[in-house]
Amino acid sequence: MSEYTERLLTSPSRKNQSDRLRLVWLIIIPLIAILFQVYVPRFVSFLSYLELPLLITVHFALGRRGPIASVFYGMSIGLVQDSLSHQPIGMFGIVKTLVGYFAASVSQRFDVENPIVTFILSFFFYFFHQFFYWVLARALLGEAMIFDPQQTLLFGLLNAAVALPLFHILDKLKVAA
Amino acid sequence: MTHPDREEERQLSANRLLRDDTKFASGKIAFFQYVMVAIFLFLVTGFWDLQIRYPEVYQERAERNSIKSIPVLAPRGKILDRDGRVIVDNHSSFSLFLSREDLKMEHLKPIAEGLSLDYDALVARVHRFQTRGAPQYEPIMIKDELTPAELAFVESHKDPDTFPELEVIHVQRRLYPRDGLAAHAIGYVGEVSEVELNTPEFARFHQGDVIGKDGIERQYNDTLMGVDGQRRVEVDSFGNQRRLPEDEDKDKEAVPGKNLQLTIDLDLQAVAELAMENRRGAVVAIDPRNGEVLAMVSRPAFDPNLFASRIRSKDWKELIDNKDHPLLNRAIQAQQAPGSTFKPMMALAGLETGVINDNFIIHCPGGATFYNHYYACHLKGGHGTVELHKGIVQSCDVFFYNVGNRLGIDRIAEYADKVGLGHKTGIDLPHEAEGIVPSTKWKIRNFREKWYAGETISVAIGQGATTVTPIQLANYVGGLAIGGMWFQPHMTKETPIPPARRVEFNPDNIRKVIDGMYGVVNEGGTGGRARIPGIEVCGKTGTAQLASREVLKSAKAAGENMKANAWFVGFAPRDNPEIVVAALWENGEEGPWVAPIVRDVLKAYFDKKVRLGEPRPQIAGIPRLLTPTAASEPANP
Amino acid sequence: MDFFLSRYRNLTVLLIVIVAQLLLIAYQVKSNKDVPLIRVWAVTAVTPVEQGLELVRRYTWGFVEDYFVLLGVRSQNEKLQHENGQLKIENHYLKSELSTADRAQALSVFQAHSPSKTVAARVIGNGTGANSKVVFVDRGSTSGIESGMAVVTPDGIVGKVVDAYPMASLVMLVTDPTFAAGVISQKNRVRGTLKGLGQTKCLVDYAQNEEKVDEGEWFYTSGDDRIFPRGFPVGQVTSVHNGKTFKEIYLTPSGMQGGVEEVLIMLQGEHLQIPDSESATPGYKILPAPTESAGEVPQPTGQSSVLTTDADRLREQYKQSGEAQHRGFGEGFVAPDFTKIQGIRASTPAATNPPPPSGTQPSRDRQEAQPKPGSAAAADAPAKASVPSTASAPAPPKPKPRPTAPILVTDPTDADPDAVPPPAPKTEKPAKPPGSGVPPSRPPSGNQ
CATH class of the missing domain: 3.90.1310.10 (Penicillin-binding protein 2a (Domain 2))
Structure with a gap:
């Protein structure tokens, strides 16, 4: 059981309403991100490099949540992504689990409100995510994937750039909830 | 008793130390955490490699490296x-x-x-x-x-x-x-x-x-x-x-x-194969001028495509059990009595040793008695008066009984060896057979018995213990045809071959033998079927009994196929021969019947030259024994 | 231990979660099995949303085109487009049958053929994941989709169904690295196997180097793979050159051009199924072999049947020459005449030693032993004889094989597919559920 749900259950009833809303958002937002990834690149193929589910995971973990909650959150998002792919289930799951864990532990050390830090962390985790996925694909599946560091750095920047406004919106949503 | 100050101080310092310790420890623990994760992942990959990707059971995929x-x-x-x-x-x-x-x-x-x-x-x-x-x-x-x-x-x-x-x-x-x-x-x-x-x-x-x-x-x-x-x-x-x-x-x-x-010419090979269809035997064509094998057929044949994948045991058993031995390369492995194809060599030996000459004439009444044993001629009525040329043309057995009797077995063996019989030709194919040319030594070596003079009489007409392979026959006649020079038969152009083996024979003697072989084909001899208008084909038939007449009778009764083996060896043109062909038809019964096989191969050779625009070999200008047919059909341009 | 667990609780949870997922992958890799439940849940959850999105997208774009005015026209247009696609497919069959000599028989063959039903489906999403090329479509097992079914558009083949979920299916595109299909070239009937490469282009493998394939030539499905019915366009050759063992032919799949939005999934009329197939493996579809049912033009290439060498051909010449002279070989008193033999020239110069890898293949369909004098050029007569060359209407650059590009491999007189009045479809149409805008079964959030 995660810290998050613990907190949810033990929270005062006055806050129940808003917490329920928050829970709904927590489910809907990654779903939208995944749908975006599945749907939009059909028309704008360039956007297939935008890892929204990853950014959502990072955002969640950076929000000073316990590592365990982040681990489960990342895993769930990853598993859904896996189910929509044509590869063994668990690949994205493991990667996003790790991302969730590390992002959560990092959040306890850095000032995650700072946009520059957010930018750097998003960039870092994108790179980490891609690299670790590649390692897994090679090591576990033996797949002959090609890892292009330059390209990954470039798309890391793209993702980090998207992360800034995205995190801002998500924070707003959180506050609203 | 201790001083309270000191006590306090010590406690303080201990506290400080303790606090420092915790601080130090929490940093260490964080570091330790990451190291743990790293080690863990490392171990997991190793575990994975061993258990998932390289389990020993999947030996074939054990090296399933990425x-x-x-x-x-x-x-x-x-x-x-x-x-x-x-x-x-x-x-x-x-x-x-x-x-x-x-x-x-x-x-x-x-x-x-x-x-x-x-x-x-x-x-x-x-x-x-x-x-x-x-x-x-x-x-x-x-x-x-x-x-x-x-x-x-x-x-x-x-x-x-x-x-x-x-x-x-x-x-x-x-x-x-x-x-x-x-x-x-x-x-x-x-x-x-x-x-x-x-x-x-x-x-x-x-x-x-x-x-x-x-x-x-x-x-x-x-x-x-x-x-x-x-x-x-x-x-x-x-x-x-x-x-x-x-x-x-x-x-x-x-x-x-x-x-x-290869030196094989597919045109000749194809014709020889077609001619040998449904027959058992072999055909070998050689260019006597260099020993190149132009065609080599052995029948019955097998389908090598069966071996191209992995031959099924059923197919293999069929090949092995077939009593016609389809795997045997008869062209170099069939060792059969040469019959009358032995006679040109006998004639040459007779002339070279001087036991016969142009004036040597015998009378053939259809058989003769040597050493108290009657030896029949193949022509029951007899050939009448026979000299060397007629002896070869008509293949008179009695004539050659006499030649053989005069030569004696060891001189026969000596000349047979000179023309290349009784030992491997050295062709570049595995498992060539040697054939047998009997001699007194041979008999002692193999049977520990002395040679009886009567045995020489059968050897003289290529019977008895004598055996040759088709390639030996072609080789011997070919070398003779070009004047006593033997090139090692070979299958490829690139292989270096030893220089030709030259044997000094009197050219006149060779000429006489070749004239006889020309007569076999063109002067109403036994090989008339081999005649090709416009080409001077020379040849010699051979009919080799498989056993003595008495044995034959009993074997026939037993239902075995004991028909005689039919041979023909021919070359052309008479002067400057370009090709010699030997054909063996096992149980073909009569030598003359196999002559068309050789003829068709020769024809294929010369017709191909016509197609390619090469001139036909000119018929020798010297009006010797000129036949009407040869004259009537001038050489093709 | 308790101390350890509580002290490193985070770490422990992380490790457990990761190990659990590793075991999950291990299971899938080892058993080569999927974990269908998780996927079915995810796909089922996502599909309606995607369909909704798709719906929204189409209508918002329609809005720009003045939705209210054009609504009727639009739906009609859609309907017509569906119908048109359907007709194109019918046309393929029809034309193939019309090209056979006996029209009456052709029609009956067509009738036997046409029931191969299709279901229209819409692509609703890409698969995630790096290497594979897969898409989701909005029809699933409830619409009768099974894995192994062919997915096509009237322009060409798109892929095959690899997973059928209740409301959606996963389609492996022709560009996926594990995709393969049997294809045949239009002009010389060169057979090959189409293979995806993970890029926009595909490779046609196993075509012999000796065989003739031109750039710009069309490839069609051969039906050999038992997934795609014979005669669907695959794509146009973009480059071709001789490879080490086989020709390297690259083509751009015509069904994939301009993105895939609407596709047809080939269901199958029941009477076309192999009698006892459904009992054996429910859930996997195998078409009958094409030659049995398709009343095809005989295959001139005869690729597999007889491989010969020069030796065989030459002997055949001599044999026929002998027969022409009414005589056997090695018989009789008269020598045969071989001066008229046509002969066979060396196919490879004897000097060039290491043969070009191309030479590893026997030149098999050249010169089928025709000892007719004069036909010296026979060596070049390719084995395509029965295809009167189509005049190959100067293949249009357009990807769509519609107007002049011959639509069907079997059609020798390809003039204009649209000019051929399709008599059968009229009677046939009621039998075809999809194509019209009103398919019988709609997913809940369907697009109507």
Whole structure:
């Protein structure tokens, strides 16, 4: 059981309403991100490099949540992504689990409100995510994937750039909830 | 008792120390955490490698590195005829295997359906494999020589989502001519056997190598066999192979075997093969001027394509049990009594030793008695007065009984040896037979008995213990025809051959023998069927009894085929011969009947020259024994 | 231990979660099995949303085109487009049958053929994941989709169904690295196997180097793979050159051009199924072999049947020459005449030693032993004789094989597919559920 749900259950009833809303958002937002990834690149193929589910995971973990909650959150998002792919289930799951864990532990050390830090962390985790996925694909599946560091750095920047406004919106949503 | 101050101080310092300790420890713990994760991941990968990707059970895939080297089999060189036409080719062959680790029984039905296989037979086959306890990694061969349609089916269904158990193996397979054309000369290939690997000749090969097993394929295996290469592919955990462009540089190219050009002329080979259809025997054509073998046929033949994949034991048994011995290369291995084809040599020996001359005349009443034994001539009525020329033309046995009797066995053996009989010709093919030319020594060596003079009489007409192979016969007559010079018969143009063996005979004597052989064909002799208008064909028939008349009778009663073997050896043109052809028709009964085989091969040779625009060999200008036919048909431009 | 677990609780949870997932992957890799439940849940959850999105997208774009005015026209247009696609497919069959000599028989063959039903489906999403090329479509097992079914557009083949979920299916595209299908070239009937490469282009493998394939030539499905019915366009050759063992032919799949939005999934009329197939493996579809049912023009290439060498061909010449002279070989008193033998010239110069890898293949369909004098050029007569060359209407650059590009491999007189009045479809149409805008079964959030 995660810290998050613990907190949810033990929270005062006055806050129940808003917490329920928050829970709904927590489910809907990654779903939208995944749908975006599945749907939009059909028309704008360039956007297939935008890892929204990853950014959502990072955002969640950076929000000073316990590592365990982040681990489960990342895993769930990853598993859904896996189910929509044509590869063994668990690949994205493991990667996003790790991302969730590390992002959560990092959040306890850095000032995650700072946009520059957010930018750097998003960039870092994108790179980490891609690299670790590649390692897994090679090591576990033996797949002959090609890892292009330059390209990954470039798309890391793209993702980090998207992360800034995205995190801002998500924070707003959180506050609203 | 201690001072309270001191006590306090110590406590303080201890506290400070303690606090420092915790601070230090929490940093360490965080670090320790990450190290743990790293170590853990490292261990997991190792565990994974061992348990998931490299379990020993899957021995075949034990080396299923993500990078796998796949051997690229080098194609064997083609075998070409003297004009560069392809006799033996390669073709791409695909075989379908079922990998048993991925096998699901419920897939068998659609697989059988897609490939039009018998479902029940397939299931039975799989069950047999499973109950036999074959190792798990050993795949089951399902279908050989996939058609393009079957290949398309397999390729489009072997993805991991559909039937991952399907595996296709691509090999270059030997493609031999059909109906066993030149099968014996060319031989066949096969996987090197366990036994062979232990012999020095094959020690350098590896298990699974495909090597030449017989004929040219064996003799020139080193030329024909290439060097296998390697291809690097990435194999994922599902067994899918993928190719990365960067791997291409690391590939080792297979070095294809070299093409081998034979001296065989397919035109002659084809005609000889057609002529020998449904007959048992052999045909050999040689260019006497250099020893090049132009055609080599042995019948009955086998289909070397059966060996090109792995020969089925049923097919092999059939070949071995066949009492006609289709695997025997009769052209170099059939050792049969030469019959009257021995006579030209006898005549030459007689002339050279001086036991006969132009004035030597005998009377043939249809037989003669030597050493209290009556020896019949093949012509019951007898040939009447016979001198050398008539003796050869009419193949009079009585004449040669006399020659042989005068020569004695050892001089016969000496001359037979001079013209190349009784020992291997040295042709570049494996397993050549020696043949037998009996002599007193030979008899003592083999039977520990002395030679009886009466035995010489049968040897004189190529019977008795005498045996020759078709290649020896062609070689001997060919060398004689060009004036007593013997080139080692050979199958390829590139092979270095020893210089010709020259034997000094009196050219006049040779001339007389050749004139006799010309008469055999053109002057109403036994070989009239071999006549080709416009070409001076010389030849000699031979009819070799398989046993004495008494034995024959009893054997016939027993239902055995004891018909005499028929021989013909011919060459053309009379002067400056270009080709000599020997044909053996086992149980052909009469020598004259086999003459057309030789004639057709000769005709093919000369007609090909006409087609190519080469002039026909001019008929010798000297008006010796000029026949009307030869004169009436002038040489073709 | 308790101490350890509580002290490193985070770490422990992380490790457990990761190990659990590793075991999950291990299971999938080892058993080569999927974990269908998780996927079915995910796909089922996502599909309606995607369909909704798709719906929204189409109508918002329609809005720009003045939705209210054009609504009727638009739906009609859609309907017509569906119908048009359907007709194109019918046309393929029809034309193939019309080209056979006996029209009456052709029609009956067509009738046997036409029931191969299709279901229209819409692509609703890409698969995630790096290497594979897969898409989701909005029809699933409830619409009768099974894995192994062919997915096409009237312009060409698109892929095959690899997973059928209740409301959606996963389609492996022709560009996926594990995709393969049997294809045949239009002009010379060169057979090969189409393979995806993970890029926009595909490779046609296993075509012999000796065989003739031109750039710009069309490839069609051969039906050999038992997934795609014979005669569907695959794509146009973009480059071709001789490879080490086989020709390297690259083509751009015509069904994939301009993105895939609407596709047809080939269901199958029941009477076309192999009698006992459904009992054996429910859930996997195998078409009958094409030659049995398709009343095809005989295959001139005869690729598999007889491989010959020069030796065989030459002997055949001599044999026929002998027969022409009414005499056997090695018999009689008269020598035969071989001066008229046409002969065979060396196919490879004897001197060039290591043969070009191309030479590893026997030149099989050249010169089928025709001892007729004068036909010296026979060596070049390719084995395509029965295809009167189509005049190959200067293949249009357009990817769509519609107007002049011959649509069907079997059609020798391809003039204009649209000019051929399709008589059968009228009677046939009621039998075809999809194509019109009102398919019988709609997913809940369907697009109407």
